[in-house]
Amino acid sequence: MYDVVVIGGGPSGLAAAVEAKKEGASVLIIEREAMLGGILKQCIHDGFGLIRFGKKLSGPEYAELYIKEVKDLEIETRLQTFVTSIKKSQEGFEIIVTSSKGMSTIVAKTIILSTGCRERTARQVFIHGTRPVGVYTAGTAQNFVNHMGYLPVKKCVILGSGDIGLIMARRLTLEGAKVLGVYEIKCTPSGLTRNIHQCLKDFDIPLYLSYTVTRVFGEPRLTGIEVAEVDQFMRVKPGTEKYIECDGLILSVGLIPENELAETIGVKIDPKTKGPEVNEKMMTSVEGVFSCGNALHVHDLVDYVSEGSATAGKNAAKYVGTKENEANVSSEGMLSLVPQRITEGEHEIIFYFRTLCDRKKATLTITVNGNEENKIVKKYTNLLPPEMERVKLKLNVKGGDKVHFKLEGE
Amino acid sequence: MFLDKIAKKLLKAGLFDIEVGFENGSVVLRGELDSWEDIVNAGRLAVDTKNSRGVINDIKLKGFEEPPMKMPLLNDDKYEGKKVDVLVIGGGIVGCSILRELSKWNLTSLLVDKEYDVAVNQSSRNDGEIHPGIDLSPDCIKVKYNCRGNRMYPKLSEELGFTLKRTGQYVLYTKPIGSLVWPIIKARAKKNEIAIENVSQKELKKRQPNVSDEIHGATYYPNVYVVSPYEVTIAFAENAVTNGAEIALSTAVIGMEHKDGKIYSVKTNRGTIYPEVVVNAAGVYSDRIAEMAGDRFFTIHPRKGEEMILDKKASALMDTVMGRFDISSSASHTKGGGILITADNNLLLGPNAVETPLREDLSTTPEGIDMVIKKQQTLMPRISKGSIITYFAGVRASTYEEQFVIERSKKVDNFVQAAGIQSPGITAAPAIAEDITKYCIEAIGKNISKNEKFNPIRKPIPKVRELSTEERDKLIKENPDYGVIICRCEEISKGEIIDALNSPLKVPTIDGIKRRVRAGMGRCQGGFCSPQIVKIIADHEGISIDQVAKKQQGSEILVAKNKGE
Structure with missing residues (x-):
C-alpha cells in the first residue's frame, strides 16, 4: 500500500511525485510508456523552464531534472504499466494494472491523476473528402520526425495555430519539408506570441487568419486540400474556396484533457476546462483523488504544470481523509x-x-x-x-x- | 408490348430520347440525360421482373466520363498460368464466405481482390446488423437468404470466433400507428418465422429510457444481432486459407477469354489464370464482371451511405439497434439508417443513401453527416455531434431490381453470380455461399468429394481488454507481449498486434492491423499508437520503417529521411 500513487509519469506526474515524497509519503509512479518524461521526450525545441529555473531548456532537459530527482529520492516507478481500472476500497483505492509481468493490484491511500491530454483529430474538426495518408496531428508528426528521424510529409499545410503546430512548422522546415502556410479558423492566433515570431516569422511561413480547411483530396496519398475563408461565426464564405497542392496536412486544433479513467470513478468534470473540478489542494470531487497537469486543464507552459502538480503532490501526501x-x-x-x-x-x-x-x-x-x-x-x-x-x-x-x-x- | 409500356412510362416522367431495347432477356436503355437522378429514375421505371431478367441501363450522363477502376500499383506474374477449379472474384463478405464454403470440398479455389485487404469496401462500410428480414417483401429472394443467414450466425460465431451480440432491434413509431400496422407485421413475421414483440410507449421508455418522448412505441425483434462486418469477413477468409484455399490481394481482373461458350481464362495484373468455374462476387463492379463473362443482364447503380461512430462514452445511452418505422422508404432501397451499438461497443449512426455515378467514391460530406445526426436526434435527443470520433462512407452495389443476383449463368456454362449484393448482404452472405458452392460443383460437372480434413474452427486473436483479470494474467504469463499496451484508447496489446502479423491472412499495414485488432480505432484515432505500430510492423516484417504503409502500396507513412539524419 502506498500513500500516493501517481498515474502518469510526464512532467506533471514527476513534479507531483517529487513533492509528495518530500512531504514524507510513500509514492509510486505508474507510467504506460517505457520511459518517464511524457510528451516532453519529443519536444526537443527550447523555451522550457524560463519561469521555474530561469533558463532555457529543451523538453528532455527539463524532464531530466525531475527524473533525476525522482531517482535521488528513490521514488518507486513502474514503467510500461497500464492502468485498466480503479476501484474504491476500504483503504482508499485498488488500482488494477497490466504489464509484461502480468496483472496486479496496487493499493493506494490517494491517487494523483496526471494523465495528460490528447490532440483533437481531423474528424473532430469535421474535415471531409477522401481518406488519404498524409493527414496527421502535430504531435504525431513530431513523434515521427523527432523520435524516428523521418518526415511524414514533404510539402504541407498546417491547420490551426496551436503551439505544437507552430513548433512543427519550424521543425518540418528545418528538416527539409516545405510548409506552405498555417491556416487558423479564428481571427487571432491560438499559440503563444513568442512562437508566432520564432517559428513562423523567422522562417517566412505565412499565417492566414480566419481560414479553414474544407476538404482533402487524393487516394491513397493526399494530393491537395481546399481552404476557404470563414466569417466571424466561423462559417465558410462561399466562393472563397481555394485549392492547394500538397502531400500533407498537419493539425494543431486543440488539446483535450484525458480523463476517461477519472470519469470511471465518478470525478466531476468542468465543461470549461474539460478537466476535473478541483479545490486549491487540487483534489477532485472524489475524496482522495487529485488531478494536475494537462489532465486538469491544458497549460501553455510546462513551468506552471510543475507548479500546480507540486501542489497536488504536497496535498495528496498530507491528506488525512477529513472532509472539509x-x-x-x-x-x-x-x-x-x-x-x-x-x-x-x-x-x-x-x-x-x-x-x-x-x-x-x-x-x-x-x-x-x-x-x-x-x-x-x-x-x-x-x-x-x-x-x-x-x-x-x-x-x-x-x-x-x-x-x-x-x-x-x- | 411491355417494352412499349416502359417507353411510355419514361416519356411520362419527362425522360425523352431514350431508346428501349431487349437483349439477353433484359430491358436495355440507351441515350443521354443531363442528370444522374434522371438516369437512375429511368432505370427504376424500366424494371419488369415478369417479362425480363433485369435492366441494362446504358444511358450516358452528359459531360461525364466514368473514371477508370482504381488499380493496384503491383504488376507481376505470380499467378501466370495458374489453374484452379474455382476462381472467386471479390474479397468482400460474399466472396470470402463462398471461399470458406468451397474449402469444405476437395477442389482448388482462389479468390482475387484488387484491394490490399479483404472487406475494404462495402463489407467494412456498413453497420454490421444481422437483420431479422421483416422489412422486405415476404416472398423475395433477399428475404429467403436473409432469414436463412440470420439463423446461421450463432453457429458461425462459435466456429469462427467472431463477436456476435444479440442486441435485438426496435423499430420505432414516430406516429401513433402501432395498432394499425401491428397486424400486417404479425402476418409477415409469421410467414418467415420471425420472432416479434409489440412494445408500448411506456414499456419502451422503461427499457430504453433515452428514446425521445415523441416516440409512440415500437416493434421489437429479439433475433437481431450485431457483428463487426470486417471481423466476420476476415474470419471467413482466414478459415478458408487454413483449409487450403488461396487468396490473392492487390489482384485485379482486367479481362476474360472465352472458348466454346465458356470462360477460358481470366487476365489479371498478376498473370492469367485458368479456372474451371468463375464466381462473380465483385460488389460495385459485379455488372462489369458479368459483362466480361458475357452474361450481363443487370446494372449496378452505386448508392453511397455515410455513417459515423461515437465515442464509447455515448454508449451509455443505449445498447441495442434502433430505426424508425417508415412506410415510404420501402424495404427495397434502404431503411434510411438508425442507431446501433456496434460489436465493439460504440454507437454507430446512419447510413444515409445517395445515388452516385461513382462506384468508388468513399468521400464524406458535411451535409451527409449533419443530415444523419439530425435524423437520429429525433429518435434520441441526447446524441450530440461533439461525441463523433470518426465517420466514413460506403457504396452499395444496388441493382435496379433491388434484388440479389444469385444463379448459375444460363448463358455461360462455367459462370456463377453472387452479384448486386447490398443490405442485408452481411446477414445473407453465409446462406448465399452455400447455394453458390452448390452451383460451382454443378458447373465443374464431375464428382467432387467432401474435404474430410476441413476444420471449421478458427482461433481468434485474444481481446485482452475483454478478459477477466485471471485469464488476462494467465495469458501474459504465457506471452508477456499481451501485457504491453500499445493502443491506449482501445487497450490493445503488442501481443495482439503481433498475432495479427502472424495470422493466416496477414496484411502488414497500419490499416490491416487496425481492422484486425482495433489499434487506432479509439478516440485519439491512432495519434499515439501509430508511430509505435509502424515500428512493430517494420521489426516483425524485417523491413525499414519507411516501407510501412497505411493501406496499399503507395501509401507509405514516412516519405523522406530528416535532412539532419
Missing part, C-alpha cells in the same frame, strides 16, 4: 478558471485563468458573496486567450461561500 467545507468559485469573462472550489479558512491560493477574448486593458474583480466592500481588484494589459494567467491571492472563506471572478475590459 468548501466555498464555490465562479467566473465570468474567462475561458477557464482553476481551482473551482476553495476549502474553508484563510489561504494563499494560486489561480490559473484564461481570458475569453483579447483584452488590451482588463480588470479582474474578485468578490465573496457579492460583497463589494472587500473586493479584490487586479489590473491587466494585453490578455490573450492562448496565454494562461497566474494570480496569487489571499482569501478567507467559509463553507458555502460564493467566490466570484469577473474579468472585463476591451
Whole structure:
C-alpha cells in the first residue's frame, strides 16, 4: 500500500511525485510508456523552464531534472504499466494494472491523476473528402520526425495555430519539408506570441487568419486540400474556396484533457476546462483523488504544470481523509478558471485563468458573496486567450461561500 | 408490348430520347440525360421482373466520363498460368464466405481482390446488423437468404470466433400507428418465422429510457444481432486459407477469354489464370464482371451511405439497434439508417443513401453527416455531434431490381453470380455461399468429394481488454507481449498486434492491423499508437520503417529521411 500513487509519469506526474515524497509519503509512479518524461521526450525545441529555473531548456532537459530527482529520492516507478481500472476500497483505492509481468493490484491511500491530454483529430474538426495518408496531428508528426528521424510529409499545410503546430512548422522546415502556410479558423492566433515570431516569422511561413480547411483530396496519398475563408461565426464564405497542392496536412486544433479513467470513478468534470473540478489542494470531487497537469486543464507552459502538480503532490501526501467545507468559485469573462472550489479558512491560493477574448486593458474583480466592500481588484494589459494567467491571492472563506471572478475590459 | 409500356412510362416522367431495347432477356436503355437522378429514375421505371431478367441501363450522363477502376500499383506474374477449379472474384463478405464454403470440398479455389485487404469496401462500410428480414417483401429472394443467414450466425460465431451480440432491434413509431400496422407485421413475421414483440410507449421508455418522448412505441425483434462486418469477413477468409484455399490481394481482373461458350481464362495484373468455374462476387463492379463473362443482364447503380461512430462514452445511452418505422422508404432501397451499438461497443449512426455515378467514391460530406445526426436526434435527443470520433462512407452495389443476383449463368456454362449484393448482404452472405458452392460443383460437372480434413474452427486473436483479470494474467504469463499496451484508447496489446502479423491472412499495414485488432480505432484515432505500430510492423516484417504503409502500396507513412539524419 502506498500513500500516493501517481498515474502518469510526464512532467506533471514527476513534479507531483517529487513533492509528495518530500512531504514524507510513500509514492509510486505508474507510467504506460517505457520511459518517464511524457510528451516532453519529443519536444526537443527550447523555451522550457524560463519561469521555474530561469533558463532555457529543451523538453528532455527539463524532464531530466525531475527524473533525476525522482531517482535521488528513490521514488518507486513502474514503467510500461497500464492502468485498466480503479476501484474504491476500504483503504482508499485498488488500482488494477497490466504489464509484461502480468496483472496486479496496487493499493493506494490517494491517487494523483496526471494523465495528460490528447490532440483533437481531423474528424473532430469535421474535415471531409477522401481518406488519404498524409493527414496527421502535430504531435504525431513530431513523434515521427523527432523520435524516428523521418518526415511524414514533404510539402504541407498546417491547420490551426496551436503551439505544437507552430513548433512543427519550424521543425518540418528545418528538416527539409516545405510548409506552405498555417491556416487558423479564428481571427487571432491560438499559440503563444513568442512562437508566432520564432517559428513562423523567422522562417517566412505565412499565417492566414480566419481560414479553414474544407476538404482533402487524393487516394491513397493526399494530393491537395481546399481552404476557404470563414466569417466571424466561423462559417465558410462561399466562393472563397481555394485549392492547394500538397502531400500533407498537419493539425494543431486543440488539446483535450484525458480523463476517461477519472470519469470511471465518478470525478466531476468542468465543461470549461474539460478537466476535473478541483479545490486549491487540487483534489477532485472524489475524496482522495487529485488531478494536475494537462489532465486538469491544458497549460501553455510546462513551468506552471510543475507548479500546480507540486501542489497536488504536497496535498495528496498530507491528506488525512477529513472532509472539509468548501466555498464555490465562479467566473465570468474567462475561458477557464482553476481551482473551482476553495476549502474553508484563510489561504494563499494560486489561480490559473484564461481570458475569453483579447483584452488590451482588463480588470479582474474578485468578490465573496457579492460583497463589494472587500473586493479584490487586479489590473491587466494585453490578455490573450492562448496565454494562461497566474494570480496569487489571499482569501478567507467559509463553507458555502460564493467566490466570484469577473474579468472585463476591451 | 411491355417494352412499349416502359417507353411510355419514361416519356411520362419527362425522360425523352431514350431508346428501349431487349437483349439477353433484359430491358436495355440507351441515350443521354443531363442528370444522374434522371438516369437512375429511368432505370427504376424500366424494371419488369415478369417479362425480363433485369435492366441494362446504358444511358450516358452528359459531360461525364466514368473514371477508370482504381488499380493496384503491383504488376507481376505470380499467378501466370495458374489453374484452379474455382476462381472467386471479390474479397468482400460474399466472396470470402463462398471461399470458406468451397474449402469444405476437395477442389482448388482462389479468390482475387484488387484491394490490399479483404472487406475494404462495402463489407467494412456498413453497420454490421444481422437483420431479422421483416422489412422486405415476404416472398423475395433477399428475404429467403436473409432469414436463412440470420439463423446461421450463432453457429458461425462459435466456429469462427467472431463477436456476435444479440442486441435485438426496435423499430420505432414516430406516429401513433402501432395498432394499425401491428397486424400486417404479425402476418409477415409469421410467414418467415420471425420472432416479434409489440412494445408500448411506456414499456419502451422503461427499457430504453433515452428514446425521445415523441416516440409512440415500437416493434421489437429479439433475433437481431450485431457483428463487426470486417471481423466476420476476415474470419471467413482466414478459415478458408487454413483449409487450403488461396487468396490473392492487390489482384485485379482486367479481362476474360472465352472458348466454346465458356470462360477460358481470366487476365489479371498478376498473370492469367485458368479456372474451371468463375464466381462473380465483385460488389460495385459485379455488372462489369458479368459483362466480361458475357452474361450481363443487370446494372449496378452505386448508392453511397455515410455513417459515423461515437465515442464509447455515448454508449451509455443505449445498447441495442434502433430505426424508425417508415412506410415510404420501402424495404427495397434502404431503411434510411438508425442507431446501433456496434460489436465493439460504440454507437454507430446512419447510413444515409445517395445515388452516385461513382462506384468508388468513399468521400464524406458535411451535409451527409449533419443530415444523419439530425435524423437520429429525433429518435434520441441526447446524441450530440461533439461525441463523433470518426465517420466514413460506403457504396452499395444496388441493382435496379433491388434484388440479389444469385444463379448459375444460363448463358455461360462455367459462370456463377453472387452479384448486386447490398443490405442485408452481411446477414445473407453465409446462406448465399452455400447455394453458390452448390452451383460451382454443378458447373465443374464431375464428382467432387467432401474435404474430410476441413476444420471449421478458427482461433481468434485474444481481446485482452475483454478478459477477466485471471485469464488476462494467465495469458501474459504465457506471452508477456499481451501485457504491453500499445493502443491506449482501445487497450490493445503488442501481443495482439503481433498475432495479427502472424495470422493466416496477414496484411502488414497500419490499416490491416487496425481492422484486425482495433489499434487506432479509439478516440485519439491512432495519434499515439501509430508511430509505435509502424515500428512493430517494420521489426516483425524485417523491413525499414519507411516501407510501412497505411493501406496499399503507395501509401507509405514516412516519405523522406530528416535532412539532419
